[in-house]
Structures are given as structure tokens and as C-alpha cells.
Amino acid sequence: MLSALRHAAQRRNFSSRSTVQGFNEAVGNTPLMYLKSLSEKTGAKIFGKAEFQNPGGSVKDRAALGLVRDAEGRGLITPGGTIVEGTAGNTGIGLAHVCRALGYKCVIYMPDTQSQEKIDLLRMLGADVHPVPAVAFENPKNYNHQARDFASSIDNALWTNQFDNTANAQAHYVSTGPEIWEQTQGRVDGFVCATGTGGTLAGAGKYLKEKSAGRTQIWLADPPGSVLTSYVTSGGKLVERSGSSITEGIGQGRITDNLATFVNELSGAFTVPDSKSIAMLYELLDSEGLYLGASSALNVVAAVELAQRLGPGSSVVTVLCDGAYRYQSRLFSKKWLTSKGLEDAIPPHLKKYTVLD
Numbered sequence: 623m624l625s626a627l628r629h630a631a632q633r634r635n636f637s638s639r640s641t642v643q644g645f646n647e648a649v650g651n652t653p654l655m656y657l658k659s660l661s662e663k664t665g666a667k668i669f670g671k672a673e674f675q676n677p678g679g680s681v682k683d684r685a686a687l688g689l690v691r692d693a694e695g696r697g698l699i700t701p702g703g704t705i706v707e708g709t710a711g712n713t714g715i716g717l718a719h720v721c722r723a724l725g726y727k728c729v730i731y732m733p734d735t736q737s738q739e740k741i742d743l744l745r746m747l748g749a750d751v752h753p754v755p756a757v758a759f760e761n762p763k764n765y766n767h768q769a770r771d772f773a774s775s776i777d778n779a780l781w782t783n784q785f786d787n788t789a790n791a792q793a794h795y796v797s798t799g800p801e802i803w804e805q806t807q808g809r810v811d812g813f814v815c816a817t818g819t820g821g822t823l824a825g826a827g828k829y830l831k832e833k834s835a836g837r838t839q840i841w842l843a844d845p846p847g848s849v850l851t852s853y854v855t856s857g858g859k860l861v862e863r864s865g866s867s868i869t870e871g872i873g874q875g876r877i878t879d880n881l882a883t884f885v886n887e888l889s890g891a892f893t894v895p896d897s898k899s900i901a902m903l904y905e906l907l908d909s910e911g912l913y914l915g916a917s918s919a920l921n922v923v924a925a926v927e928l929a930q931r932l933g934p935g936s937s938v939v940t941v942l943c944d945g946a947y948r949y950q951s952r953l954f955s956k957k958w959l960t961s962k963g964l965e966d967a968i969p970p971h972l973k974k975y976t977v978l979d
């Protein structure tokens with residue numbers, strides 16, 4: 623009897639989830655995590671949407687599934703066909719999983735500057751990977767254009783075009799946004815995240831703003847080297863891209879079609895320096911036990927800043943995009959941090975986590 627009670631009490635500590643049909647049905651429905659230490663520090667409620675819990679390990683599983691399902695619905699691809707994308711990271715990984723689960727071939731074009739781990743992972747997931755010289759977007763040999771050209775050269779193939787295909791933002795409009803609304807029971811004063819394609823921010827942001835009748839403020843957070851903060855704060859002027867960041871998967875030099883669906887509805891934007899993102903990455907590990915990539919850490923810095931703007935008692939949500947596993951040889955290496963001038967950004971009591979040389 624006692625052990626049954628103990629078991630029931632332990633069981634309540636785990637959320638239960640009904641059975642799902644394989645990989646694709648496991649995408650989404652991620653937990654919304656209350657970040658206790660940062661909430662207590664600010665007097666606000668700060669939440670992170672745990673997108674690293676998607677089955678392919680990142681927020682981009684939603685975009686990958688949404689892009690493929692949309693194309694199927696419009697008859698652009700039929701069973702046995704080939705999905706082609708230009709991507710250096712998480713979207714390719716999401717697509718490779720979705721393609722295996724649905725029986726499509728997957729072809730990925732990526733810049734040859736990317737890590738061997740990513741190339742290996744995509745190949746292990748069954749994708750046909752083409753590392754090509756890293757050249758500017760204007761160059762016809764840019765990896766995105768090569769992906770588009772290859773798809774148009776073979777039958778029953780689809781270039782998913784994650785940056786400018788708005789089925790990406792739509793995937794977040796129908797899943798991420800409603801999940802956040804339900805999980806907060808409609809009590810969300812601010813939502814903020816960084817953008818790569820802009821799908822997450824535009825899709826989830828649009829849903830939350832509409833559902834709250836404009837009450838929820840939607841903010842963009844940018845890494846250094848991106849032009850979006852100046853675009854938003856200048857009322858629409860695009861400047862030349864300059865600078866760089868340690869974050870991966872975020873930052874932009876243009877307004878993608880996905881971002882364009884919502885950019886004029888934003889309440890504001892700000893840039894987060896790498897020094898703050900890396901310090902937060904270590905702090906989240908130490909105080910919350912969360913092992914996250916740098917874009918997630920940047921998002922949490924932004925959530926804290928937005929909570930400070932909105933004041934004590936406010937509720938702010940951001941996105942925990944992926945785990946640190948894909949970047950650990952950099953983020954926890956003394957040599958790499960020093961090469962980026964970031965060793966001193968990590969507070970002394972957190973330096974113990976920099977365990978790699």
C-alpha cells in the first residue's frame with residue numbers, strides 16, 4: 623500500500639502523454655518551462671518553450687513538417703519523391719527525419735564551412751548531402767540557389783524554400799502560438815525571440831497578438847551582425863550587414879517572406895551582445911539544469927530584458943530552440959571562447975563548466 627502511494631506520488635511528477643504515431647506526431651506539444659531563478663530575480667514570470675524536446679531536437683522540426691505537409695496538400699510532391707533544401711543545420715535535420723518517416727528522399731545543399739558533425743548527422747539520417755563553396759546569396763552558386771536548381775532539374779522533387787515559403791510561419795501559427803496561449807491560459811504579456819527564417823516569430827507572434835486582441839507585445843531579438851533591429855527601430859531602413867556572432871541559425875541580412883508577414887506588427891526589437899548570451903547559457907545550466915544552444919540563451923536574455931520593460935508581475939515567453947549538443951565542442955572549450963574574446967564574459971563561479979581545452 624505504502625509503495626503504491628509512493629509510486630502514485632512519484633508518477634505525478636511526470637506529465638503523461640497519449641500515444642503518438644511515430645516521429646511526425648511527436649513534433650510539437652512541447653512543455654512551457656517556468657524559469658524560476660530568472661523569474662524570482664525580475665519579479666516577472668519568465669517561461670521558455672522547450673523546443674529542444676521535439677523528436678529531431680529543435681524548433682525546426684515544426685517548420686520541416688509544416689513545409690512537407692503543405693506541399694503534399696497542394697499536390698506538389700507525391701510518395702517516393704525528393705525533398706531538397708539549402709540549409710546548414712536544424713531544418714535539414716528536421717527534414718531528414720520527416721523524409722525518412724514519410725518515405726521521401728532528402729537532398730541537402732550546405733556551405734562547405736559547416737562542421738563535420740552536422741554533415742555526418744545528416745548522412746546518418748539518410749540524407750544525400752552536398753557541401754558546396756560558401757558564396758554570397760547574390761552568386762548563382764550559393765547553396766540555396768543550387769538546391770532550387772537541383773529540385774527543378776528532376777521529376778517529383780520539391781525545394782522547400784524555408785526562408786520564403788510562408789508554410790513555415792503557418793506551422794507556428796497553427797501549433798506553437800496556440801500551445802503557448804493554452805499553456806499560459808491567455809496570460810502572456812510579451813513574446814520575444816530571435817529569427818533565422820522568421821517563421822517562429824512571425825507565426826507564433828501573429829497568433830498571440832490576434833488571440834489577445836493586440837494585448838500581447840511581440841518583440842524581435844537580434845544577434846550582432848544582423849540587420850533586423852535597425853530595420854525595425856528605423857521604421858524600415860535596410861542597412862549593409864556587418865559584424866558576426868557566435869550564435870547559429872539566427873541573424874539576417876534581409877526581410878524574408880516569412881518575416882514580412884508580421885514585421886510591421888512588432889512592438890520593437892533589440893540586439894543582444896554575445897557576451898550576455900554566453901553568460902546566460904552557463905547560468906541556465908547552473909541554475910535551471912538546462913543545456914541549451916546559444917540562440918536559446920540569447921532568447922532568454924531578451925525575455926529578461928522584456929520582462930524588465932513590462933514590469934513586475936508581467937508574463938513573458940521565449941523559445942528554447944535546441945540543446946547544446948550540436949555546439950558543445952565550441953561552447954565549452956576554453957580555447958574557442960578565448961578565440962572569440964568571451965572567456966571573461968563567463969562569471970568566475972560558472973567557469974567550472976568550461977571543461978574542454
Ligand SMILES: Cc1ncc(COP(=O)(O)O)c(C=O)c1O
Pocket residue numbers: 680681682711712713816817818819820821822823870871872915917918943944
Ligand atoms: C538553433 C536555432 N535557433 C533559432 C532558429 C530560428 O528559427 P526561425 O527560422 O523560425 O526564425 C533556428 C533556425 O534555423 C535555429 O537553427
